[in-house]
Amino acid sequence: xxxxxxxxxxxxxxxxxxxxxxxxxxxxxxxxxxxxxxxxxxxxxxxxxxxxxxxxxxxxxxxxxxxxxxxxxxxxxxxxxxxxxxxxxxxxxxxxxxxxxxxxxxxxxxxxxxxxxxxxxxxxxxxxxxxxxxxxxxxxxxxxxxxxxxxxxxxxxxxxxxxxxxxxxxxxxxxxxxxxxx
Amino acid sequence: xxxxxxxxxxxxxxxxxxxxxxxxxxxxxxxxxxxxxxxxxxxxxxxxxxxxxxxxxxxxxxxxxxxxxxxxxxxxxxxxxxxxxxxxxxxxxxxxxxxxxxxxxxxxxxxxxxxxxxxxxxxxxxxxxxxxxxxxxxxxxxxxxxxxxxxxxxxxxxxxxxxxxxxxxxxxxxxxxxxxxxxxxxxxxxxxxxxxxxxxxxxxxxxxxxxxxxxxxxxxxxxxxxxxxxxxxx
Ligand code: SF4
Ligand code: SF4
Ligand code: FES
Numbered sequence: 001x002x003x004x005x006x007x008x009x010x011x012x013x014x015x016x017x018x019x020x021x022x023x024x025x026x027x028x029x030x031x032x033x034x035x036x037x038x039x040x041x042x043x044x045x046x047x048x049x050x051x052x053x054x055x056x057x058x059x060x061x062x063x064x065x066x067x068x069x070x071x072x073x074x075x076x077x078x079x080x081x082x083x084x085x086x087x088x089x090x091x092x093x094x095x096x097x098x099x100x101x102x103x104x105x106x107x108x109x110x111x112x113x114x115x116x117x118x119x120x121x122x123x124x125x126x127x128x129x130x131x132x133x134x135x136x137x138x139x140x141x142x143x144x145x146x147x148x149x150x151x152x153x154x155x156x157x158x159x160x161x162x163x164x165x166x167x168x169x170x171x172x173x174x175x176x177x178x179x180x181x182x
Numbered sequence: 183x184x185x186x187x188x189x190x191x192x193x194x195x196x197x198x199x200x201x202x203x204x205x206x207x208x209x210x211x212x213x214x215x216x217x218x219x220x221x222x223x224x225x226x227x228x229x230x231x232x233x234x235x236x237x238x239x240x241x242x243x244x245x246x247x248x249x250x251x252x253x254x255x256x257x258x259x260x261x262x263x264x265x266x267x268x269x270x271x272x273x274x275x276x277x278x279x280x281x282x283x284x285x286x287x288x289x290x291x292x293x294x295x296x297x298x299x300x301x302x303x304x305x306x307x308x309x310x311x312x313x314x315x316x317x318x319x320x321x322x323x324x325x326x327x328x329x330x331x332x333x334x335x336x337x338x339x340x341x342x343x344x345x346x347x348x349x350x351x352x353x354x355x356x357x358x359x360x361x362x363x364x365x366x367x368x369x370x371x372x373x374x375x376x377x378x379x380x381x382x383x384x385x386x387x388x389x390x391x392x393x394x395x396x397x398x399x400x401x402x403x404x405x406x407x408x409x410x411x412x413x414x415x416x
Pocket of ligand 2: 328329330331332333334335336348359380381382383385386
């Protein structure tokens with residue numbers, strides 16, 4: 001039987017959740033025995049080459065590129081998992097929610113105390129740059145999400161136990177210390 | 183000596199002084215009923231509803247219900263636990279709770295209830311209402327995004343003339359917690375500390391101290407909320 005295929009992505013996140021996945025230490029050797037990786041920053045595969053069984057997504061949706069990647073994952077993964085606070089509730093990037101996009105950009109590029117010289121008051125608007133969404137969205141407010149792994153980042157043991165349970169079909173009994181929102 | 187009465191919680195019999203609050207008597211007997219707004223010996227507000235139990239088949243708040251003979255109380259049933267979980271979820275989506283950036287994280291009662299009920303994601307959509315942080319008083323940050331309107335601060339933090347430092351402003355969706363700037367200008371160290379302690383969430387914070395307890399040693403890092411009560415179970 002072929003191994004289950006895993007894909008991962010970081011949207012509006014800090015890569016902390018991916019770092020936490022690496023924190024499973026030497027179990028990573030067991031992991032590559034258990035599963036095969038497809039599109040993921042871990043192996044640097046940029047586009048889906050196969051239909052995947054499990055998609056792990058960190059980060060919420062803050063721009064049109066995130067939106068595109070998220071939909072691509074939903075279309076290519078049987079099971080899609082929100083990994084970490086940003087994916088689940090927007091996380092720290094969502095602190096801008098409730099402030100208009102214009103105000104955010106003006107603060108970043110024109111009015112902010114740390115802004116250097118910008119006499120022409122230019123705000124980035126190249127068409128190559130993804131458009132910022134009106135607010136940062138939790139993933140499940142855009143596509144169907146099958147499971148949630150909270151934490152900032154989710155503890156390595158939680159990621160490990162969840163992936164193993166999914167792959168082996170064993171029941172997942174999460175110890176108290178592993179469900180945290182920070 | 184006041185009258186003793188017998189009543190049951192989840193089928194087990196308990197005894198207590200008639201007229202005392204169900205939530206307190208339960209706690210003394212090792213039965214944890216979650217609270218957010220209640221504080222022992224302070225006149226109950228009954229505002230958060232997290233202590234909802236069923237008394238003789240009717241929904242009641244345990245923090246406002248005096249015990250009486252022949253009361254049949256349901257507490258830890260799947261139905262009630264789901265109602266409580268829903269309340270926790272509602273509070274999470276109503277405010278702006280960015281736990282990773284919150285000083286109360288690990289010591290927060292709302293968050294701890296999220297852990298207890300294994301809230302992986304709220305069933306309600308996030309409101310993302312914008313609320314301000316009030317940093318005008320010299321000793322206290324008032325982080326309105328995290329207030330759950332329990333009224334503990336209003337009821338408990340008062341000056342020697344009995345005036346409250348805190349008050350509500352507005353109604354419904356616009357309700358917010360405020361601090362009296364003039365009174366707060368002279369709040370004592372102890373009272374500022376007390377205000378932070380009794381706030382169940384991270385809405386009232388002491389200035390100039392923060393993140394003083396390392397992760398792993400905070401109140402709810404290793405043990406669920408209510409375990410200090412449940413160890414008293416006979
Ligand atoms: S008050 Fe509690 S629930 Fe809200 S952000 Fe702080 S730790 Fe999280
Ligand atoms: S500031 Fe804290 S204590 Fe005061 S009402 Fe809000 S949550 Fe309760
Ligand atoms: S603790 Fe009873 S209503 Fe809040």
